[in-house]
Amino acid sequence: MSAKSLESPGAAQPPSRVVSNAPRGLDESKALFIRRWGEMASYWGISRTMAEIHALCFVSTEPVCTDDVMEKLQVSRGNASMNLRSLVDWGLIQREHIRGDRKEYFTALTDVWQLFETIVRQRRRREVEPILETINRCRDMTARDAGGKAAQNAEARAFSKRLDDMQNFLEAIGTMVDLLMKVGPKGISRVSGMIMKLAG
Amino acid sequence: MSAKSLESPGAAQPPSRVVSNAPRGLDESKALFIRRWGEMASYWGISRTMAEIHALCFVSTEPVCTDDVMEKLQVSRGNASMNLRSLVDWGLIQREHIRGDRKEYFTALTDVWQLFETIVRQRRRREVEPILETINRCRDMTARDAGGKAAQNAEARAFSKRLDDMQNFLEAIGTMVDLLMKVGPKGISRVSGMIMKLAG
DNA sequence: CCATCCTTTCAAGAATATCTGAAAGTATCA
DNA sequence: TGATACTTTCAGATATTCTTGAAAGGATGG
Numbered sequence: 001m002s003a004k005s006l007e008s009p010g011a012a013q014p015p016s017r018v019v020s021n022a023p024r025g026l027d028e029s030k031a032l033f034i035r036r037w038g039e040m041a042s043y044w045g046i047s048r049t050m051a052e053i054h055a056l057c058f059v060s061t062e063p064v065c066t067d068d069v070m071e072k073l074q075v076s077r078g079n080a081s082m083n084l085r086s087l088v089d090w091g092l093i094q095r096e097h098i099r100g101d102r103k104e105y106f107t108a109l110t111d112v113w114q115l116f117e118t119i120v121r122q123r124r125r126r127e128v129e130p131i132l133e134t135i136n137r138c139r140d141m142t143a144r145d146a147g148g149k150a151a152q153n154a155e156a157r158a159f160s161k162r163l164d165d166m167q168n169f170l171e172a173i174g175t176m177v178d179l180l181m182k183v184g185p186k187g188i189s190r191v192s193g194m195i196m197k198l199a200g
Numbered sequence: 201m202s203a204k205s206l207e208s209p210g211a212a213q214p215p216s217r218v219v220s221n222a223p224r225g226l227d228e229s230k231a232l233f234i235r236r237w238g239e240m241a242s243y244w245g246i247s248r249t250m251a252e253i254h255a256l257c258f259v260s261t262e263p264v265c266t267d268d269v270m271e272k273l274q275v276s277r278g279n280a281s282m283n284l285r286s287l288v289d290w291g292l293i294q295r296e297h298i299r300g301d302r303k304e305y306f307t308a309l310t311d312v313w314q315l316f317e318t319i320v321r322q323r324r325r326r327e328v329e330p331i332l333e334t335i336n337r338c339r340d341m342t343a344r345d346a347g348g349k350a351a352q353n354a355e356a357r358a359f360s361k362r363l364d365d366m367q368n369f370l371e372a373i374g375t376m377v378d379l380l381m382k383v384g385p386k387g388i389s390r391v392s393g394m395i396m397k398l399a400g
Numbered sequence: 401c402c403a404t405c406c407t408t409t410c411a412a413g414a415a416t417a418t419c420t421g422a423a424a425g426t427a428t429c430a
Numbered sequence: 431t432g433a434t435a436c437t438t439t440c441a442g443a444t445a446t447t448c449t450t451g452a453a454a455g456g457a458t459g460g
Binding site for chain 2: 025026028029030032033036037039040042043044045058059061110111112113116123126127130131134135137138139141142143144145155156158159162163165166168169172173175176179180182183185187188189190191192194195196198199
């Protein structure tokens with residue numbers, strides 16, 4: 001309810017929030033979005049519920065609390081609590097305190113570019129960096145065979161080449177992504193135009 | 201085994217392949233790569249085994265057959281078969297026939313840019329397009345509330361804005377990715393340079 | 401045509417991941 | 431401080447996904 005009920009409730013009642021008397025179309029629309037977002041969860045390596053909670057926060061104009069999640073998504077308190085925490089850990093939603101209310105509320109990052117940046121940062125840390133580190137270790141191990149027979153050498157060199165290609169690729173894309181985040185929503189269309197000219 | 205044993209086996213013996221007498225370092229190195237690739241599977245929304253099979257194909261200079269997968273990754277025939285097929289469906293590996301051998305062999309896409317292109321194409325089809333389609337449907341449903349009360353209208357407009365932002369973002373990134381694929385490994389460093397100047 | 405070799409399928413079992421609900425933990429207020 | 435409101439934790443239940451192995455299906459060669 002955020003804005004409402006600053007006029008202190010006489011007793012220990014939770015300030016009653018404006019409970020969606022919004023028009024059907026809007027509610028259904030949000031529900032559809034949430035459902036679809038949830039369906040993508042398996043592609044993103046997270047649980048359906050986590051994605052749904054994220055979507056719920058994303059489509060809500062007001063902060064969302066645990067009870068909202070429980071009610072709207074029909075999940076248990078424990079489940080809601082744990083997934084909300086994961087989302088906070090990912091940096092996709094933020095805790096928010098509301099004056100006059102003991103509950104904790106959550107709001108999603110709604111700026112899609114910030115969202116992008118957050119996800120990129122996390123995935124880089126969790127996926128790209130471990131892979132790059134592994135590539136380096138692999139190269140070291142492979143190098144120990146540099147003095148082997150010719151055939152072995154050829155195989156080692158072939159593998160090294162693939163490692164190099166993968167590393168170069170990941171680094172090039174990483175650089176690119178960093179630059180895109182820097183130019184942001186404004187710059188990207190200009191950049192696209194430039195590349196278009198370059199590439200014909 | 202591809203090159204060897206063209207000198208027809210007298211009987212119905214499968215042409216014996218050069219079974220890795222490669223140096224330890226190289227084998228260990230490949231094993232490490234496979235293990236790490238498999239660990240990333242959950243982030244990629246695929247099973248560990250599927251990622252491991254892909255890695256095995258990726259690090260192998262020679263085509264890989266079902267028995268190789270069973271032996272090197274210690275999985276059942278059925279498992280190997282199904283995952284190989286999934287990888288073929290994804291376009292990440294290709295079937296390959298070897299003269300003089302009844303078995304089917306598989307080779308991975310080893311060009312990382314092709315790999316990138318293949319994955320991008322698939323994910324776009326499976327994730328981005330459904331989301332864009334959903335966004336459009338959501339917008340339609342939301343629009344039905346355009347004539348509502350002021351507050352409802354405001355909420356509907358807020359939601360529409362988020363949908364628009366998401367759509368614009370996905371389209372901008374999509375365009376960008378297409379261009380990057382067009383300029384390829386050669387062009388990307390030049391592009392990065394250009395953006396760098398633009399962004400300071 | 402049959403025999404052989406190889407692949408695919410799929411029901412049942414195993415392994416994982418996810419969810420629940422109640423108990424324990426924490427913070428706030430009077 | 432104690433009462434209240436809320437959050438977190440976690441063991442057990444449930445659901446989902448993955449794997450196996452054996453049977454059925456296909457292709458190839460003789």
